[in-house]
Every structure is written in structure tokens, then in C-alpha cells.
Amino acid sequence: MELSGLVRALRLEAQPPRAVPAAERVPLQAELLRAAGPGGAAAGRDLGALLEAADWRGLLALSPAALAELVSALSGYAAPPRQEQDAAEPPGRDRACAATAPRAADVGSVLLRLLEAAKGQEPRGAPGAAPALRPVLAHIYVFAAAHLAERPWTDARSRAVAQQLLELLVQAAGCGSVAEFLRGKHEDEEGRFGAVLGLLKPELTKDTWKQNPATKVVFSWTLPHITRPWLSPHLQLVLPPSLLLSDDYQEENKILGVRCLHHIILNVPAADLCQFNRAQVVYHALYNHLYSREAPLIQAVLLCLLDLLPVLERAQRQQRQPRPGSQWHEVLQLVLTHMEAEHRLALRRVYARTLPAFVRSLGILIVRHLKRLERVILGYLEVWDGPEEEARLGVLETLRCTIEHAWPRMPCRLPVLLKALLKMMWDVHTDRGSTPEAVKAALLQGATECLILLDRCSEGQVKVLLQGVYSSCEENQVRECIRRVQEDS
Template sequence: MELSGLLRALRLEGPRDGAQPPPAVPPAEQVLLQIGLLCSEGPGGAHRASVVRDLGALVEAADCQWLLAGVSPATLGELVAALSGYAAPPKQEQEAADLPSKDSAYTAAAERAADVGAVFVHLLVKLEAAKTQEALGVPTVGPILRRVVGPIYIFAATHVVERPWTNVRSRSAAQKLLVLLVQATGCESVAEFLRGKNEDEEGRFAAVMGLLKQELTKDTWKCNPATKFVFSWTLPHVTRPWLSRYLECVLPPSLLISDDYREENKILGVRCLHHIILNVPGADLCQFNRAQVVYHALYNHLYSREAPLIQAVLLCLLDLLPILERAQRQQKQARPTALYDEVLQLVLTHMEAEHRLALRRVYARALPAFVRRLGILIARHLKRLERVILGYLEVCDGPEEEARLGILETLQCTIEHAWPRMPCRLPVLLKALLKMIWDVHTDQSSTPEPVKAALLQGATECLILLDRCSEGQVKVLLAGVYSSCEENRVRECIRKVQENT
């Protein structure tokens, strides 16, 4: 094993003139302290990278007794922290840094992370082997593990998925580290490692968040580009019922990230909020008006013009509004559905004037859920909803026809829940549905046949529902159309309506 670079870096070699004999090799404690000090000075260059690689060889070849018995857990913890800092992605003081220099810095960070990851892998292997040695065992290994698992987990989460600051080697090392961490702590999965084996046991999530907390403040969360991804990758592993005990430490950073001006950060934060809503009891969310704070943060995003963000926000709101509605009902408020009305009114206002197909699809997919949640109370919005339905039925939105299929489902739900209000709207809706059936039949674009069949089926079901709530008026009005129409596909739709009882 060639360790001359490491020895020179630690200044352990004596003079070469023979005047004095070389000093004895210092104990592991002194070696590791000096290496940690060396790495904490910054990323460095090829010299420091060589030292880290030599350190990996040293840890791999060292005897467990020499490496662990004479070293305090604090020393190993400081070494792991120093190596993690050495391998961290470059700080982002300004987001508008020029891309070529940023790319080269990320490439160098990935190489450093691959070397550090190898050191951590060797260290965890040694710790696992030391558990079975009589002279060491769990009493020695346990305190060391408690010191190092948090920083090593954050390092692994930083590099486990493809990011600008990772490469194949660093991702491979991170995946091995996660496997070894789970094994070393006697768990079966990363989720169990973080949350504990049962509800009464506390996992390592609190320790991880304790380390992340200082980087998840308003002034610091953008400095390290990996911090938000480590948080958002870790959070989904902690589910109900464990997450409620950590609500105070996960809700503020989620709101902070979602409040950013960049769309990708907004979406990331909204997804974190959605996970919290799904995995924390409603009573805990409503305490101290937390749910109201989240609602207002999400509601403000509805003014965005970006389809991915609107989709994430609408899905989140659909799970948050029932919690707020139950809280309002318990407080005996007069109109517990007022928030549904508020959201739907804004959504319909945007839908009516929207011309971008991506946004029209997002709105149309979410609309049926709002109609179902409001039930008969959708009658409050029928005038504007009718205009939206008529406008969306007219416009083809591409091969998959997601917007028109969503609007047809919305119309079905509306007829089912507000059927007493439908007969007066029958002439307008019947005309729009027949026009859409004809447009689909004569469509010569690339729309697949299954999509056309789904559109025709949806329109037919709407006609059947309209006929039922109008006591057979649709059959009477369609009789003349059926006798004069020569197109088999259109006649088939009308026949289904006429034969339905």
C-alpha cells in the first residue's frame, strides 16, 4: 500500500539527511485529527484528493483495533463532517453564476464525492466487522455510529440520484452507503432507518433534520444547492404516524421553499407540503392555524401561469380543503364550504380566459374533483361553469384530448349533482354535445381511435343523463336528428340515447 502522499501531507516523515531518526507513526486519533483538519481547509487540488484516496486505502487496510479502539467518537464525527464538507457541491452565492464555470465546479465536486464516498464505505464496513470482535463490540461501535450516521446519510442523500454535482462513481458510492447504513443500524429500509421500527421508537430523522436545520433558513437554504433536494428526498420516507412529531421542523422549510420565485422550487415546496398534508393528522395541521397558513400559500400560487405548478397546487388543495372544512364544521361556522367556493371561483375565472393548452388540460383534469366535493352546492357556480364547459367542448386539444375528456367528466358530475337545474340549460348543452360529436366524427387529425371512442362515449353518457333529468326531452329532440343523419357513427351515439331507459 502506497501512503507516501498521506504521510507527507501529515508531515509524519522525518528529515532525510540522517541527522535524526524518523519519528514513530502517531496513533489513529492523531492521524485522523490531522486529516480532518487538512480536509476542512477547503476542496483543495490534486494533492488533497490524493490524501483522501490514501485515507481510503488506510481505512480499508487498517486493523479494527488500531482504527477504532483508540479513537473517540467525537474525532470520527469531526473527520466525517470535514470529509462531507470537502465533498460538498460548490456554494451558490449568486444563482446567476456563469454556466461553464459552474459545470466544471460540479464535475470536480462529483470526483471529490466519489473519493469521500469510498472512505465512508470502508469505515462502515470496519464498524460492522468490529461489532463481532470481543475487544470492541457494540459498546465501542454504538457511540461511533450515533456520531457518524447523520452526516454520512446526508452525504449519501446528496449524491444518490442524478444531479449536476454527481457522476456514476459518486452515485454508486452513495447507494452502497445507504445499504450499509441500513444494515449497520439493524433496519430493513431507508424509511425504517429514518423513522424507527415502530411508532414508539425514534429513528434518525430528528438527527438528520438537526444537521439540515442550519442550512434550511431563509438566508442559507440557497447557498448549498443540494440542501433542498436532500430535504425533499428524505421527507417522503417519513410517513404517518411518525411525521406528526416532526411537524414543527418540516413545515417551515417546506413553506420557505414553496415561496421562492423560481418555479422548480415552488413545485418542490408544494410537493413537500402535499406529503405533510397526507401524513399528518388534520387536528395537528389545524392547530395554531397551520392549515390556514398552508392554504393561503397554495392559494397565491393559483395565479401562476405555469402548468406543472398549477397541477401540483390543485392536487394539494384537494387534500387540504377537506381538513379545513371539517375544522370549520367543528367550529360551527355557517358556510364550511366557503374555501371550496373561493378556489373554484378563481379556477373557473382562469379557465374561462385560458388559451394555453397545457393549462387547459391541468384545469380540466382537476375540475371533476371539485364538482364532486361540492355536490349540490355546485349550483352556486353553474353560470360560469356552463360557459367553461361550452368553451372547452369546442376546442380540440391534441392527440390525447385530455381537456375535452376532463370537461365531459365534469359535465357528467354536474348533471348528477345539480340535475334540477339542468332542464333549463338543455338547448345549449345539447347543441354543444352534438357539435362535439360531429367534430370528433369528422376529425382527420392524428387523434387515435381509442381517444375518439372515449370522447363519443363521454358525450353519449352526458346526453343520457340530460335525458333522464329532463324526463325524456332529449329523446324527443334527437328523433329528427336520427332520421336525417346518414353518418353511422353519429347515429350510433343517438341510438344509444334513444334506447336507454
């Protein structure tokens, strides 16, 4: 069908209703798909003709349902190729995705013209979308968000059009930012986040979420814009898709899901999280990821757990459970077990960076893990882990926190810890590799602080043991560190 016929149909629908034989009425979506069907360059020419020939005022006068059908059909025409759930990627899929970008740019141009026409109809001094466009703002947003970032189905032109479309959409809605567009200007005002979730919901189920790869992109990009207190009313809609993403076998989706869960934990009240045992469900999903061997995923999971575990602990205390905070020990025990046997530097760095936070959170209760923690600290202090020495610095911070919180148990471990710290200081001083001087200084500073704390909790035993070392040491940096320990009062 020629596009002129489609435009005539749109204009007729914009006029007052008249009796039309049922055989002559064709659904608008079918008309559009027939005009902009899989015809390669022909489809592009059809959309180009729509830009020139369409009666934009007539389009705005369409019924909300017809306009929503139009925008939905346009978005579907520019969507990346669908695939079967958990099926292997068919050959030629990359080529099919690349062919989506020009269609998305053309569709974005059509929607831009539609928004510009709506903006021209705004009453002066009353910014906001034309009434006819309000029901389709969420549709336009989903389309723009799907094509904003660099993806297999976008190119430079489609991304630029999507960015321009999103900016004009926010202006047309009378908002100052994407977050304001989604959540509303005020706490008691309903934004369009619910409408966006309503559009995404059919494609975010267990059986459908992988069929359209743009769906997870839109969801994960949209969610961080909704913060406290606007997120809580939508918890039952955003939590299941986040758990679905995190439970996937692909690392990329796991990380995406864990980050979504982390955002939910940070922006939903603890009472809502604990209702219906939601927090426990999230905890078990995250705990299972601790067996992963991928450093980016482990980092995302540990950071998420550090914010979830206090929520669980408070809930257990309120319920007067016999062992509140038991999940802290469960997680730390598994982390230390993995740390002790870990040889990959990337994972060692991730573990060492997050370990101090666990020690600070447990406080004096860290004494339950001192034996294994001591073995981990000694093992990590021995190994050089690269120019930035992230693992050693993290373990030094862990040792410092441990001494501060479990100082009564430190004197009996003094000989072993003192030997390990002095050996590390000597290794750092004699290192002629690529370690920057600032990193060396940080390592020596951390070791010195640990020696000072050990001396305080052992009532000056470190000073006595270091006397012979100071007199026989000829290296200025090490002597300076020992001097600072001996002069500490």
C-alpha cells in the same frame, strides 16, 4: 501536511488520553481540510492514501465527537460549491460543480471502508452498527442522499458510490429499507429522521437554504420516506422549509415545496395541521400560486388543495363557523375565471383534469358556479386539444358530475348543452387527424353518458329532440350513440 501525519494523529487520538501540550493539538477538522484541501489531483491522492493507510479500528475507537467531526469534514470537502443567497451564479460554477463529483466518489469510498470496518466488529447474531458509528449514521446518510441522483455536482461514479454507501448504511443500522432507517422499525421506536433534520436545520433557514444546493435535495428526497404516524412529531421542523421552498421565485423550487407540503397534508393528522393556524398558512401559500402561468406548478397546487380543503372545512365545522367550506368556492371561482380566458393547451388540460374533483367535492353547492361553469364547458367542448383530447375528456367528466349533483338546474340549460354535445360528437366523427380511435370512442362514450343523464333529469325531453336527428343522420357512430340514448329507460 502529509496524510501520514493525519493518520498518526487519528491513531494517537484513539489511544488512551495522555498529556499533550496545547500547542501540539490541532483540531481534527483542520487537519483533514489541510490534507484534503483544494489541491486537485493531490487531494484525490491524499484520500486514496487514507484508504490504504488508515487504521480503521483506530478510527472506530475515536470519541463520538471526533468521529462526527471527521465525517462532517469529509462531507464538507465533497459538498458542491456554496453560493450567496439569491445571488447570480458566478461564472465557472458549472465547472466547479463538476469538480465536486470525483471528490464525492473518493469520500464515499472512505465512508464505505469505515462502514465495512464497523460491520466487521458486529457481534454474531446481533446486526447493527458498531456503537462508535451510531452518532455519525445521520451524517453518512446526508452525504449519500446528496449524491444519489443526477445533479450538476455528481457523475456516474459518485452516484454509484453513494448508492452503495446508502445500501451498506441501512444494513449496518440493522434496517431493511431507507424508510425503516429513518423512522424506526416500530411505531414507538425513534429512527434517525430527527437526527437528519437536526443536521439539515442550520442550512434550511430563510437566509441559508440556497447556499448549499444539496440541502434541498436531501430534504425533499428524505421527507416522502416518512409517513403517518411518524411524521407528525416532526411537523414543526418540516413545515417551515417546505413553505420556504414553495415561496421561492424559481418554478423548480416552488414545485418541490408544494410537493413537500402535499406529503405533509396527507401524512399529518388534521388536528395537528389546524393547530396554531398552520393549515390556513399553507392554504394562503398555495392560493397565491394559482395565479401562476406554469402548468406543472398549477397541477401540483390543485392536487394539493384538493387534499387540504377538506381539512379546513372539517375544522370550520367543528368551530361552528358561519360559512364552512368557503375556501372551496374561493378556489373554484378563481380556477373557472382562469379557465374561461385560458388559451394555452397545457394549462387547459391541467384545469380540465382536476375540475371534476372540485364538482364532486362541492356536490349540490356547485349550483353557485353554474353560469361560469357552463361557459367553460361549452368553450372547452369546442376546441380540439391534441391527440389525447385530455381537456375535452376532463370537461365531459365535469359535465357528467355536474348533471348528477345539480340535476334540478339542468332542464333550463338543455338546448345549449344538447347543441354543444352533438356538435362535438360530429367533430369527433369527422376528425381525420392524429386522434387515436380509442380516444374518439372515449369522447363519444362520455358525450352519450351526458345525453342520457340530461334525458333523465329532463323527463325524456332529449329523446324527443333527438328523433329528427336520428332519422336524418347517416353516420353510423353518431347514430349508434343517439340510439343508445333513445333506448335508455
